Amino acid sequence: AQSVTQLGSHVSVSEGALVLLRCNYSSSVPPYLFWYVQYPNQGLQLLLKYTSAATLVKGINGFEAEFKKSETSFHLTKPSAHMSDAAEYFCAVLLRGAGRRALTFGSGTRLQVQP
Amino acid sequence: DTAVSQTPKYLVTQMGNDKSIKCEQNLGHDTMYWYKQDSKKFLKIMFSYNNKELIINETVPNRFSPKSPDKAHLNLHINSLELGDSAVYFCASSQGRERETQYFGPGTRLLVL
Numbered sequence: 001a002q003s004v005t006q007l008g009s010h011v012s013v014s015e016g017a018l019v020l021l022r023c024n025y026s027s028s029v030p031p032y033l034f035w036y037v038q039y040p041n042q043g044l045q046l047l048l049k050y051t052s053a054a055t056l057v058k059g060i061n062g063f064e065a066e067f068k069k070s071e072t073s074f075h076l077t078k079p080s081a082h083m084s085d086a087a088e089y090f091c092a093v094l095l096r097g098a099g100r101r102a103l104t105f106g107s108g109t110r111l112q113v114q115p
Numbered sequence: 116d117t118a119v120s121q122t123p124k125y126l127v128t129q130m131g132n133d134k135s136i137k138c139e140q141n142l143g144h145d146t147m148y149w150y151k152q153d154s155k156k157f158l159k160i161m162f163s164y165n166n167k168e169l170i171i172n173e174t175v176p177n178r179f180s181p182k183s184p185d186k187a188h189l190n191l192h193i194n195s196l197e198l199g200d201s202a203v204y205f206c207a208s209s210q211g212r213e214r215e216t217q218y219f220g221p222g223t224r225l226l227v228l
Contacts, residue, residue, distance in 0.1 A: 036219075043119075043205060044158075044219040088156060101146060101209065102160035102171050103217060 002027045002093045006106035014114050019078040021109045023065075023091030026072065032094040033074045034103065035065055039087045047089075050074060061085070086113045118142050119220035121206050127226045128196055136191045136223045138206030145210055146170075147189035148217065149181060152203040161204075164189055201227045 007022040025031055032051045036044040048059025055067040065076045074091060088110050092103040119140045128134055140147065148171075149161040162181040163171035169181070178194040193200060206220040 034216075038156075041222075041224075043221040044207075046216050046218075049216060090158065101165075101217075102148065102163055102173075103150075103158075104160075105158040108156045108158075 002031065002104050004091050004093050004104055004106035006089075006091050006109050008109055009107065010110045010112065012112040012114060013081045015083055016080050019063075019076070019081045019085065019111065021076040021089050021091075021111065023074045023076065023106060024072050025074060025091075025093050027093055033065075033067060034092045034094070035059065035063070035074075035076050036090045036092060036105075037087050038090065038108075044090065047076070081111075081113045083113050083115065086111055119206055119208055119218050121204075121220040121223050123223060124221065125224050125226075127228065129228055130196055130198060132196050133192070133194045134196060134225070135193070136204055136206075136225075138189045138191070138220060140187055140206075140208040140218070140220075142208055142218060143187075143210065144208040144218075145186055146208060147183065147186075148207040148209075149189065149191050150205045150207060150219075152205060152222070154202070158205070162189075162191075196227045198227050201225055 003026045005024045034049045035047040047063050048057045050057050050067045058064045063078045088108050090108050091106040122137045146165045148163045152158045161175050164183040167183045180192045183189045203222045205222045207217040209215045209217045
């Protein structure tokens with residue numbers, strides 16, 4: 001079975017500071033991993049995904065994540081936070097097998113960006 | 116040029132009522148999903164259809180019944196609404212192999228009074 005743990009339900013950074021959102025996964029098969037962002041009262045938008053190609057994945061809005069199998073981690077980073085990055089971020093692992101393709105989400109991390 | 120759309124966006128209703136949420140995607144995808152986001156922002160899969168065939172049916176009360184009239188539409192009907200059904204319901208779609216991205220709709224915010 002697959003699961004995702006996001007450490008820290010709230011993260012606050014200053015504008016221009018490094019953003020680091022943590023995600024650890026558990027999977028009995030090689031995982032496909034995703035980061036989605038949800039702005040207030042909106043749907044989920046894909047930031048980036050790992051599907052067993054390069055372990056360092058670059059996404060939209062300057063975000064990137066590195067898949068580390070030894071640490072079972074897929075942490076999301078951005079070198080310099082912008083006010084517009086304030087949102088809820090979700091890490092997800094794809095539940096696979098027998099044609100099933102549902103995402104299992106972490107509990108989310110709310111990112112606050114202070115001026 | 117909306118990719119995944121849902122109607123209505125907001126739904127306020129009384130306990131015991133029956134309501135439906137509609138979802139349409141214009142991406143030509145073959146798989147559609149319903150996810151539920153609770154008040155703590157936790158997201159969980161409810162149903163998934165592939166080419167109009169139900170392939171995922173998680174532990175959801177049988178008051179919830181999905182219907183897929185064609186590949187572009189997946190509707191969710193809820194009977195005898197309860198307070199605990201209050202949540203945001205997201206529709207999503209994807210195409211082809213399992214690694215493909217799921218695209219989400221804007222959500223339907225359901226409040227049961």
